[in-house]
Structure formats: C-alpha cells, structure tokens
Amino acid sequence: MDEDASVKGFNRAFRVLDSKVYREAVRASSQADPVPEWVVPFSFIRGSELQRIAAHLAVDEGAAVVDLGCGLGGTALWIAERxxxxxxxxxxxxxxxxxxxxxxxxxxxxxxxxFLVANMTETGLESGSFDGVTSVDAIMFADPDLVCAEMARLLRHGGKVALIAIEPEIPVRETAVTDYRPYFDRAGLEVGIHEPTPDWPENRERFFGALRERAARLREELGEAAEPLLDEAQTPPGVSARVFITATKR
Ligand SMILES: C[S@@+](CC[C@H](N)C(=O)[O-])C[C@H]1O[C@@H](n2cnc3c(N)ncnc32)[C@H](O)[C@@H]1O
Structure with missing residues (x-):
C-alpha cells in the first residue's frame, strides 16, 4: 500500500475511535491493567506499560521526549503529566x-x-535535541533501518529509547522484524531490554472478543464504518511478536 493510502486508512480509523461502544470494548478488555480513560489508545497499551516506559526514559522537567506514531496523543500527554x-x-x-x-x-x-504531522522516518525535528524517544505499537509501519536511524539522530548522546513494537505475521512493510536488536545496533542504539510483553496474545484476544460481543451495538452506532473493525475482530490478523525495547544512544 502506498503512503497516501495508508495515511487515508489511518485517518478513517481514527474517526471510529470516537465510538462509545468501541471505547467500552477497550475498557472492558483492559480492566485488569487499564490506562486512564482520557488516554484514548489506538493500540494495546496497558497502564503498567506506560509506567514502564516512563521509568526507562527516566526523564523529568526540562527534558524533551518524542513519541513516534503518537495517534491521538494519549501516551505523549501521559508522559508529560507523569x-x-x-x-x-x-x-x-x-x-x-x-x-x-x-x-x-x-x-x-x-x-x-x-504534535506534528510527519513521517516518523523523517520528522524534520532537530538532531540531538531529545533525551528520550518512545513509540507504542507504531514502528511496524516504517522501514526498520530508517526508523532506527531517525531515533538515533533525534537523541542526544546517552539519550534513551523505551518503546513497544508489535509485528504482524503479514508485514505491512517490506521487512518482517521480530528481533530489532540488529537494527538498533546498526543505528548506534545500544539495546538494554528486548522482551515479549506479558499477557500477550491474551490481551489481544480479550480486545477482539469484546468487539465481537458488541457487534450489534457497534453496527447500530457506526453503520458501515463498523464493518472493517468487525471483520478484523472475526479473523484477527496474526501477530508474530509484541516486544518491549529499551536502548541508549551511544
Ligand atoms: C496502532 S496506532 C498507535 C497509535 C498510538 N501510539 C497509540 O498507542 O494509541 C499506529 C500509529 O502510527 C501512525 N503511523 C504509522 N506509520 C507512520 C509513519 N511512517 N510515520 C508517522 N506515523 C505513522 C499511524 O497514523 C497511527 O497513528
């Protein structure tokens, strides 16, 4: 899929996130480890994962962090407030x-x-101007070498990466990646942690199950716009990995 079509697809998807029933499904499926309701994720982020990201970024007032593929901005806002x-x-x-x-x-x-409209592989932000980089369920859409190079370019020496990468079985880009370590290493990012996120894929099943249970109400609320979501919930796309990664800029 070309870039324009992908961007249009995401813009369409974001309209669905306003749905009350969709938000209810998110809440129901993450109640054991919720994010605050105002975060409005378009991802599988959990409360404990936000805390883990913040702990590894280890930033405070005066520091600058960039969130790549930020969606509706909940993670960025949460990190700023925390x-x-x-x-x-x-x-x-x-x-x-x-x-x-x-x-x-x-x-x-x-x-x-x-917030800035830009490709995460070419943000146009100033080199070396960030103390931390994060991203949640988003870097799978970009070329792994390019996104790692951009993270390294944005970070000052000693700056930290703490992110979550999810990898579909059928990649949405040319390269399927289940191990990011070589890409990080090539870009000058020294990997600390690279491990599967806990309760995965059960979390994903809970979410799609919550959508399936609400199919009739989703259709009632969203009309035709519910169909792509429900198709996905019926036959969830395979995911080969979801990993929590930390790294330090050499
Ligand atoms: C699954 S959503 C995750 C959004 C957000 N991180 C969250 O947790 O709610 C993936 C996001 O990445 C964005 N995205 C995908 N490819 C991108 C790219 N090459 N450059 C910038 N954003 C991109 C999409 O528009 C979408 O907002």
Whole structure:
C-alpha cells in the first residue's frame, strides 16, 4: 500500500475511535491493567506499560521526549503529566494530530505537549535535541533501518529509547522484524531490554472478543464504518511478536 493510502486508512480509523461502544470494548478488555480513560489508545497499551516506559526514559522537567506514531496523543500527554518533560508527538495522520492538539489544550498541556504531522522516518525535528524517544505499537509501519536511524539522530548522546513494537505475521512493510536488536545496533542504539510483553496474545484476544460481543451495538452506532473493525475482530490478523525495547544512544 502506498503512503497516501495508508495515511487515508489511518485517518478513517481514527474517526471510529470516537465510538462509545468501541471505547467500552477497550475498557472492558483492559480492566485488569487499564490506562486512564482520557488516554484514548489506538493500540494495546496497558497502564503498567506506560509506567514502564516512563521509568526507562527516566526523564523529568526540562527534558524533551518524542513519541513516534503518537495517534491521538494519549501516551505523549501521559508522559508529560507523569514526568514533567516536554513531549512532541509525531504522526503522519493529520486528523490524529489535530485531535491530539485539541486534547493537549483541553488538558491544559499545550505549552508542554505539541504534535506534528510527519513521517516518523523523517520528522524534520532537530538532531540531538531529545533525551528520550518512545513509540507504542507504531514502528511496524516504517522501514526498520530508517526508523532506527531517525531515533538515533533525534537523541542526544546517552539519550534513551523505551518503546513497544508489535509485528504482524503479514508485514505491512517490506521487512518482517521480530528481533530489532540488529537494527538498533546498526543505528548506534545500544539495546538494554528486548522482551515479549506479558499477557500477550491474551490481551489481544480479550480486545477482539469484546468487539465481537458488541457487534450489534457497534453496527447500530457506526453503520458501515463498523464493518472493517468487525471483520478484523472475526479473523484477527496474526501477530508474530509484541516486544518491549529499551536502548541508549551511544
Ligand atoms: C496502532 S496506532 C498507535 C497509535 C498510538 N501510539 C497509540 O498507542 O494509541 C499506529 C500509529 O502510527 C501512525 N503511523 C504509522 N506509520 C507512520 C509513519 N511512517 N510515520 C508517522 N506515523 C505513522 C499511524 O497514523 C497511527 O497513528
């Protein structure tokens, strides 16, 4: 799929996230380890994973963090509120960035959290200007060498990466990656942790199960827009790995 089509697909998907029934399915399937409701994830992020990311970034006030593939900006806002760092969210879907910016205003965080429409492999942000890089369930869409090179370019020496990468069985890009270590290493990022996230794939099954249980109400609420979501819930795409990764810029 070309870039334009992917971006359009994401913009369409973000409209569905406003659905009350969809949000209810997210809540129901993550109740053992929830993120705050205002985070509005478009991912499988759990509360304990946000905390783990913040712990490994180890940033505080005065630090700068970038969130690649930030979606509606909940992770960026959560990190800013938890740590005091300034956070820049990057996403190529303009509708996501628009909602994320409004969300930052509503939470009174617009002076600390900003959002930018850009490809995560070529953000245009200043080299060496970040203390931390994060990303949740998003780097699978980019060439792994290019995204690792961009993370390394953005970080100052000693800066940290803490992210979660999910890898579908049928890759959405040319290269299927289950082990990111060689890519990080080539880019000058020294990997600390590279391990599967716990309770996976059970978390994913819980989410798709919660959507299936709500199929009728989703159709009622969303009309035709529910169909791609329900198709996915009926036959969830295979996932070969979901990994938590930390690294330090050499
Ligand atoms: C599964 S969503 C995750 C969103 C967010 N991290 C979250 O946890 O809710 C993947 C996101 O990556 C973005 N994305 C995918 N490829 C991208 C690229 N090459 N550059 C920038 N954003 C990209 C999509 O628009 C989407 O918002």
């Amino acid at each position: 740590t005091g760092a300034k956070v820049t969210g990057v996403d190529w879907a303009s509708e996501a960035v628009e909602s994320a910016s409004e969300h930052a205003q509503r939470r009174g965080q617009a002076d600390r959290v900003s």
